[in-house]
Amino acid sequence: MALLGPNNAIAWAQFRLRGGWKKSLGFSAGVFALLAMFVIGAAKYDPTQTTRNLFGWCTGLLGLAGAAVVLMAPGRIAAAIRADIKSGLIESHRLMPTTPIDAVAGYVVGAAIGPLIFFAGIYVLGLFCASGAGVPLAQWTFASLVLLAFSTFIWVLAAYVSFASKAGPGLLIIPLFAMPYASAGGLFSLLPGMTVLISPMAGGTIFDLRTAATMALPPTYAMAFAMQALVGGILFFAAARRYRTADAIGLDWALGLMLVIAWTLLSAIGLREWDIYEPRGWGVGGKIELSGRLIATMVTGMILALAPLSASALAMQHWRRHKRLRDPSPMRRPLFPGLVLLAVTIAILLVVYAPPDVPKPALGDVALSAITIAISLAAIYFLCAWLYLGTQNAAIPIIIWIIVFWLVPVFVDLIRFALADYGEADPIGGISACSPIGALIVIWTHRSAPIIAGIVMQLLIMTIPLALRMILRPRRATH
Amino acid sequence: MSTPEAVLVAEQLRVRFGGFDAVHDVSLTLRGGDLLGLIGPNGAGKTTLLRALCGIQPLTRGVVNVLGEPLVPGASHLIRHLGFTPDTPAVYEELTVRDFLRFIAKGYEHAGPEVDERINFWLEKVWLLEKAGMKIKTLSRGMRQRIGIARTLLPNPSIVLLDEPTAGLDPAGRVQFRQLLVTLREQGKGLIVSSHNLLDMGEYCSHIAIMSKGQIVRYGTVNEIATGGDASRCRYTITLAHPVTRVEQMLESIDDVGDVEIDGERITIEFINDKDAAAALLLKLIEMKLPVASFAPNAPGLEEAYLRTEVAQVD
Structure with a gap:
């Protein structure tokens, strides 16, 4: 095994493809020299403001380093993986005895060495700026290390998305960076789990060089590191599975379930330590109530749960096909999908017990939420099971299903409310309760909408894909 | 003389794309020293069968046994015995020929000074030694085909699968390639070659399989196939x-x-x-x-x- 060493063939090739040491060092040295000139120039231009100027440079350099390792490196990793998939080279790689773990590590390290060298140059320059600006060198080093650790997580994320989707890491940048910033921090406040996950860039950020109190590892980063390592580890193994064979399910039921559990854990940490993680300087934070955070976290958990459930449906479809065709090399029976459904439902629901200093939620509310979540996810499972009879990719129909049956009822109620006279008291009513999002809102904000009727309606909706699956099920062995 | 051991056994291979069976219940056995020629019209399933045999094409049904063990995803100890050259081998265009082969050698965990010796040996075998320092993107299709063959043979696999290996080669290259195949056969490797050049196939193959619509419709020694099964x-x-x-x-x-x-x-x-x-x-x-x-x-x-x-x- 040559995980990170020079004997990792893919890392070696990726680095050579980008010009090797010569190009990487040459580029970094050039930028280093240019920036050094600017720093010295700025310091000499106004000697009375040297400390202030150098402090500004520290922040700027950290931003530049962040751009190199958080934006440039994932772009390179994604480009490397997508290019090899597109050209067919990945099939040549699969014929080598390189393990999938080594291969994914090779893509990540090989494509990121260039930005890493650049990062190292910035770090050295930053040491000089920090010493002149009165920022303790340990503080500068600590901020750089936090950034590096965070970027490692982003690299793995980019690798997984590049193996799993043609869209590449663009898919990640939107929910992780663009949406939170576009929503003025609203998304961070709504989803404490996301805030924990990207805390180096959002909460008490690494850019807060002047006010950060201690050089010791604060709990903010320690917990964020641990969770980034957990989520990164899950996605790394999923990427390795995708690398191994063309038709592999990356996030299978086990890894998918772990991802849902990790999300609940992240959210629980965020909810319990909100004082630490609450994003500073955003306008929306304080306006969102705890119930809003719980509902958003559960809905996000349901979306993540689509991975293990669709994987379970696909695995069952493969197993049934092998059985039907009397395959001489039969597949092992996958775990019963009902157990996967039960496990993800429990994992999603556990978050309601996370908030501190509030009364325990009523058992009735928890039970109704469990029923709502289980029915909605079962509907998605049956939809997948039906779709996988004819296709291997059910993403678009699932998105349409979610829009139609999860979102539209809530929008209908909101539109109805907007068009109604002033007498209409509540925007969330009976129609919303027919969708899981609306039902969770009704349950956790204790509205008067008919929740039981809504759940019965959801049950009826679930029978649509179930009926389709039962009607179209292949019954006889075929050759 | 005892019969050589089977190096590759395929049982009831089926590969389905949507509702279409590209390979339908194909079984075959390849022994060391066999050179099986796959022939058939375009779209007969030759390429898909070769890809399935080396494990890069997921199977709808069936199993491939390499050296007596089933070839399952992740069986790296079996994968190293398989070599496959597609009809247009994928290469890193920006690397030199030597660097690309060094990369392959690393992938097969070959290290040390013998790596360059091994690379030189195979570059000489495929008549590319003079081009070793050139970037692959500057080379012709035929030369890339030769790089693909060198890539396949560099790790010394026991089973060699070649899809249209002579498609981009010039006449002299084809003659040299025939000699190479004969050498590989003599070394006891099991080879499967798909080609439309039946004249060449008749000269270097030991067995022929004719494919049509995803199935092997004729199989036998070259003489059996050539005489239509009636050698009298x-x-x-x-x-x-x-x-x-x-x-x-x-x-x-x-x-x-x-x-x-x-x-x-x-x-x-x-x-x-x-x-x-x-x-x-x-x-x-x-x-x-x-x-x-x-x-x-x-x-x-x-x-x-x-x-x-x-x-x-x-x-």
Whole structure:
């Protein structure tokens, strides 16, 4: 095994493809020299403001380093993986005895060495700026290390998305960076789990060089590191599975379930330590109530749960096909999908017990939420099971299903409310309760909408894909 | 002499794309020293079968056994025994030929000074040693094909699968490639080669499989396939000094002569595949006062045999 060493063939090739040491060092040295000139120039231009100027440079350099390792490196990793998939080279790689773990590590390290060298140059320059600006060198080093650790997580994320989707890491940048910033921090406040996950860039950020109190590892980063390592580890193994064979399910039921559990854990940490993680300087934070955070976290958990459930449906479809065709090399029976459904439902629901200093939620509310979540996810499972009879990719129909049956009822109620006279008291009513999002809102904000009727309606909706699956099920062995 | 061990056994392989079976229940056995030629019309499933045999094409059904063990995803100890060159080998265009092969050597965990020796050996075998320092993007299609072959052979696999390996090669390259295949056979490797060049296949293959619509419809030694399974008969070409009237009736009147085709002075007939019988036939022709300028049996030809099959006609 040559995980990170020079004997990792893919890392070696990726680095050579980008010009090797010569190009990487040459580029970094050039930028280093240019920036050094600017720093010295700025310091000499106004000697009375040297400390202030150098402090500004520290922040700027950290931003530049962040751009190199958080934006440039994932772009390179994604480009490397997508290019090899597109050209067919990945099939040549699969014929080598390189393990999938080594291969994914090779893509990540090989494509990121260039930005890493650049990062190292910035770090050295930053040491000089920090010493002149009165920022303790340990503080500068600590901020750089936090950034590096965070970027490692982003690299793995980019690798997984590049193996799993043609869209590449663009898919990640939107929910992780663009949406939170576009929503003025609203998304961070709504989803404490996301805030924990990207805390180096959002909460008490690494850019807060002047006010950060201690050089010791604060709990903010320690917990964020641990969770980034957990989520990164899950996605790394999923990427390795995708690398191994063309038709592999990356996030299978086990890894998918772990991802849902990790999300609940992240959210629980965020909810319990909100004082630490609450994003500073955003306008929306304080306006969102705890119930809003719980509902958003559960809905996000349901979306993540689509991975293990669709994987379970696909695995069952493969197993049934092998059985039907009397395959001489039969597949092992996958775990019963009902157990996967039960496990993800429990994992999603556990978050309601996370908030501190509030009364325990009523058992009735928890039970109704469990029923709502289980029915909605079962509907998605049956939809997948039906779709996988004819296709291997059910993403678009699932998105349409979610829009139609999860979102539209809530929008209908909101539109109805907007068009109604002033007498209409509540925007969330009976129609919303027919969708899981609306039902969770009704349950956790204790509205008067008919929740039981809504759940019965959801049950009826679930029978649509179930009926389709039962009607179209292949019954006889075929050759 | 004992029969060589089977190095590759495929059982009931099926590969389905949507509702279409690209490979349908194909079973085959390849022994060390066998060189199996895969022939068939375009779209017959040859490439998909080769990809399935080396494990990069997921199977709908069936199993491939390599050296007696099932080839499952992640079986890296088996994968290292398999070499596959696709019809257009994928390469890192920006690397030099030597660097690309170094990368492959690293992938197979070959290290140390013998790596360069090994690379030089194979570059010499595929006549690319002079181009070792050039970037692959500057090379022609034929040269890339040779790099693909070198990439496959560099780790010294026991089983070599080649998809249209001569497609981009010049005539001299094809001759050299034939010699290379013979060497590999002599080393006891099991080889499967898919090609449309039946003349070449007849020369270097030990066995032939004809594929059509995802299935192997004919399988046998080159001689069995070339003679259509009836080795007791063979085709002969007779050249007359000048055209003779009613020659067809004269020939058809001779016992065991069949399928007479006349093209001016050149006549092709089917007759017993036996030297004594051929000598007797020649004597008979001379006795009939036919002006025989030459008389020779046709070597069993794959091309002719293939064109006679229903496969070629249907597809």
